[in-house]
Amino acid sequence: MIDSSSLLKNYNLKVTPQRVAIVEELYKNGHMNVDELYEKLLKKFPSVSLATIYKNINAMLEKIFLNEVKIADSKPVFELIKEEHSHLVCSSCGKIKDIYIDDSSLRDSLKKKSNFEVDNINIIFSGTCEECS
Amino acid sequence: MIDSSSLLKNYNLKVTPQRVAIVEELYKNGHMNVDELYEKLLKKFPSVSLATIYKNINAMLEKIFLNEVKIADSKPVFELIKEEHSHLVCSSCGKIKDIYIDDSSLRDSLKKKSNFEVDNINIIFSGTCEECS
DNA sequence: CTGGGTGCAAAGTATTTGCATGAAC
DNA sequence: GTTCATGCAAATACTTTGCACCCAG
Numbered sequence: 001m002i003d004s005s006s007l008l009k010n011y012n013l014k015v016t017p018q019r020v021a022i023v024e025e026l027y028k029n030g031h032m033n034v035d036e037l038y039e040k041l042l043k044k045f046p047s048v049s050l051a052t053i054y055k056n057i058n059a060m061l062e063k064i065f066l067n068e069v070k071i072a073d074s075k076p077v078f079e080l081i082k083e084e085h086s087h088l089v090c091s092s093c094g095k096i097k098d099i100y101i102d103d104s105s106l107r108d109s110l111k112k113k114s115n116f117e118v119d120n121i122n123i124i125f126s127g128t129c130e131e132c133s
Numbered sequence: 134m135i136d137s138s139s140l141l142k143n144y145n146l147k148v149t150p151q152r153v154a155i156v157e158e159l160y161k162n163g164h165m166n167v168d169e170l171y172e173k174l175l176k177k178f179p180s181v182s183l184a185t186i187y188k189n190i191n192a193m194l195e196k197i198f199l200n201e202v203k204i205a206d207s208k209p210v211f212e213l214i215k216e217e218h219s220h221l222v223c224s225s226c227g228k229i230k231d232i233y234i235d236d237s238s239l240r241d242s243l244k245k246k247s248n249f250e251v252d253n254i255n256i257i258f259s260g261t262c263e264e265c266s
Numbered sequence: 267c268t269g270g271g272t273g274c275a276a277a278g279t280a281t282t283t284g285c286a287t288g289a290a291c
Numbered sequence: 292g293t294t295c296a297t298g299c300a301a302a303t304a305c306t307t308t309g310c311a312c313c314c315a316g
Contacts, residue, residue: 014290016296034280049298054281056296070203072255088249099247105238106256114232115263116221122205123239124255130248147315149271167305182273187306189271271314282303289296 002027002080011063018048022056023080031069031077031096071096071124084120090129097129135160135213144196151181155189156213164202164210164229204229204257219255223262230262 004023005015013019018041025040026032032040034053041048057078060066070076071089077096088097103121110118137156138148146152151174158173159165165173167186174181190211193199203209204222210229221230236254243251 014295016290018297047298050280051282051299052297055283058282059296068205070205072201072203088247090249091252097249099243099249101239101242101246103239106234106236109234110232110258113234114221114230115266116223116230116232116258117261117266118258119224119260120258122255122257122259125243125249125251125253126255127252128250133248133250147270149315151272180273183305184274184307185272191307192271267316269314269316272312274310274312276308276310278305278307280303280305283301285299285301287297287299289294291292291294 007065011060011065013059013063018045018052019056021045022053022060026066026078026080030098031079033075033077035075037078069096069124072126086123086125088129089124089126090132091126092128092132095129099125140198144193144198146192146196151178151185152189154178155186155193159199159211159213163231164212166208166210168208170211202229202257205259220257221262222257222259223265224259225261225265228262232258 002024004020007023008015008019021041021044022037025037029036034050034057037057038048038050038053041053057066061068065081067079067081068076069079069087071087074094083100085098086101088099101123103123106121107118110116135157137153137160140156141148141152154174154177155170158170162169167183167190170190171181171183171186174186190199194201198214200212200214201209202212202220204220207227216233218231219234221232234256236256239254240251243249
């Protein structure tokens with residue numbers, strides 16, 4: 001499991017049960033959109049409000065321990081920040097998986113073509129996952 | 134310039150002045166979000182409505198001659214479909230440029246790690262463009 | 267002429283904000 | 292005790308829809 005309380009404290013966020021639940025759900029499920037998070041939290045806190053979800057997501061995005069992933073043809077999803085990685089998105093089942101791919105060859109070929117200074121490369125593979133094919 | 138009328142006809146869309154203007158603006162500017170398109174069209178058609186912009190963007194997306202690009206921290210932008218390419222997004226000036234990068238090494242390294250069947254790879258480089266650095 | 271596009275207004279969906287109360291520290 | 296999070300309701304932002312009228316083919 002993940003030590004949500006320490007994580008929250010490290011980022012100067014008060015430890016509330018709702019926040020702990022958000023972190024734990026994201027840890028368990030990897031990638032979730034706002035509605036999925038809301039549904040999960042409703043089970044634990046029947047009176048939780050969507051506003052709380054939004055406020056917390058935004059707080060966590062600002063503290064940079066959450067990352068927003070924008071995928072074609074679907075709602076943005078959120079994930080806990082971890083090592084830099086890319087995403088596999090299955091167009092059949094919709095599942096998203098992390099994958100660790102070396103991007104140095106990409107950086108090299110960009111360098112040859114342009115003087116753009118890269119901070120960050122965002123790569124999304126779409127296609128069909130092993131289970132669906 | 135671009136032959137917007139033929140383009141529209143080829144995709145079975147009636148040629149209207151608003152549509153021609155949308156295609157021409159996208160051709161000129163490369164990438165535009167809904168509001169930018171709306172502002173441009175307002176200059177030519179003071180009574181154009183946002184609904185028309187949305188309806189046409191959606192029609193063009195369906196006919197697959199428009200592409201939606203989702204970028205972190207900004208509104209989605211639209212571009213005319215052309216050869217497959219990647220995007221450079223400057224975090225300083227916000228400008229988006231196309232870049233043609235060979236992705237075969239990415240495909241190879243993915244193949245080694247996973248049985249995911251790739252249809253399509255979406256790559257966004259963020260950083261600082263030549264002019265801004 | 268006919269079908270489909272346009273513009274307007276209204277509805278729908280998504281997200282943010284203000285505020286009173288209550289919990290975390 | 293003070294600060295800040297929560298939940299509610301209202302406000303704002305974004306996008307779609309319905310419909311009467313009009314233009315493209």
